[in-house]
Amino acid sequence: MDGRDWNKFLLPYQQAVEELKIKYKGLRTELKARDEYAPIEFVTGRVKKISSILEKAKRLNVPLDQIETGIEDIAGIRIMCQFVEDIHRVADLVRMRKDMKVVYEKDYITHYKESGYRSYHIIVEYPIQTSIGSMPVLAEIQIRTLAMNFWATIEHSLNYKYKEKLPEDVKERLFKAAEAASKLDEEMSKIRQEIVDAQQDFEGKSGIVRKVLNDIQGLYFFRRVREAAQFQLRFNELWEQEDMWGLAELSGEVQEALQRARKGTSE
Numbered sequence: 001m002d003g004r005d006w007n008k009f010l011l012p013y014q015q016a017v018e019e020l021k022i023k024y025k026g027l028r029t030e031l032k033a034r035d036e037y038a039p040i041e042f043v044t045g046r047v048k049k050i051s052s053i054l055e056k057a058k059r060l061n062v063p064l065d066q067i068e069t070g071i072e073d074i075a076g077i078r079i080m081c082q083f084v085e086d087i088h089r090v091a092d093l094v095r096m097r098k099d100m101k102v103v104y105e106k107d108y109i110t111h112y113k114e115s116g117y118r119s120y121h122i123i124v125e126y127p128i129q130t131s132i133g134s135m136p137v138l139a140e141i142q143i144r145t146l147a148m149n150f151w152a153t154i155e156h157s158l159n160y161k162y163k164e165k166l167p168e169d170v171k172e173r174l175f176k177a178a179e180a181a182s183k184l185d186e187e188m189s190k191i192r193q194e195i196v197d198a199q200q201d202f203e204g205k206s207g208i209v210r211k212v213l214n215d216i217q218g219l220y221f222f223r224r225v226r227e228a229a230q231f232q233l234r235f236n237e238l239w240e241q242e243d244m245w246g247l248a249e250l251s252g253e254v255q256e257a258l259q260r261a262r263k264g265t266s267e
């Protein structure tokens with residue numbers, strides 16, 4: 001080790017990780033509180049251990065006095081999402097922030113790694129505020145689905161256990177498992193899209209139903225009792241037969257009747 005005070009060296013990174021975690025967890029809380037869809041499932045973070053920093057510096061040939069710029073993931077957070085589409089929404093949320101600057105991005109989803117690893121990485125420059133002023137810190141934001149995280153966590157622990165000398169057949173099986181996880185993500189996205197479409201369809205239908213019933217109420221208000229009762233009977237029949245075309249037609253007729261009622265004219 002050189003003459004650095006390593007514990008002091010890690011302080012800004014610890015501060016950056018704590019702040020970044022709070023900010024992205026806060027984003028989830030805020031979206032949920034506004035009843036909006038939150039693309040963030042959960043957030044973790046860590047500061048790289050000194051032994052791991054030194055090992056990486058050696059592996060990447062980074063001189064010890066250039067560690068701050070040569071190693072970009074001393075501060076790192078990880079944002080887990082339910083669906084692949086959410087990853088892109090989170091990436092947008094990172095890009096639009098004014099309190100950090102994107103340095104560059106690595107799309108390991110389109111260009112997955114040889115191991116099968118998938119994730120979206122954004123390296124940001126995040127200024128922390130210290131007693132002697134602002135200090136920029138590099139941080140890595142990894143954005144991935146729950147399935148990608150499941151795979152990466154297990155693969156990481158196996159690599160750790162086998163000291164990065166995994167037997168070839170195990171590597172192959174892990175690669176296949178990564179493909180399977182990716183298929184799972186794809187399938188979940190499709191299912192989700194179908195649910196969203198069905199929901200929109202339902203909202204469209206319930207919009208017509210609400211309109212017909214409101215307009216029938218309007219007819220009662222204008223004392224067009226007989227007309228209103230006839231429409232109500234037709235509505236009941238169409239509703240029972242789940243005849244959406246009939247309901248749409250009826251909606252037009254009721255609307256016209258209501259307009260006539262407002263003007264005080266009869267059919």
Ligand SMILES: Nc1nc2c(ncn2[C@@H]2O[C@H](COP(=O)(O)OP(=O)(O)OP(=O)(O)O)[C@@H](O)[C@H]2O)c(=O)[nH]1
Nearest residue numbers: 072073106113115116117121142151152153155156
């Ligand atoms: N589990 C797992 N994680 C990976 C893999 N590849 C990359 N990562 C994660 O992504 C981080 C950044 O990886 P890279 O984008 O390759 O960056 P790098 O710092 O140039 O290279 P390395 O850290 O040596 O992989 C790593 O520190 C890991 O946390 C992989 O094959 N498996």
Ligand SMILES: Nc1ncnc2c1ncn2[C@@H]1O[C@H](COP(=O)(O)OP(=O)(O)OP(=O)(O)O)[C@@H](O)[C@H]1O
Nearest residue numbers: 044045046048049052056076077078140141142156
């Ligand atoms: N950006 C990150 N956010 C949260 N956790 C992370 C992040 N990067 C790595 N980790 C986790 O931190 C732990 C320690 O990993 P370590 O810092 O040694 O780095 P690594 O990502 O595995 O590898 P490398 O040394 O190649 O960068 C592992 O469990 C790893 O999954």
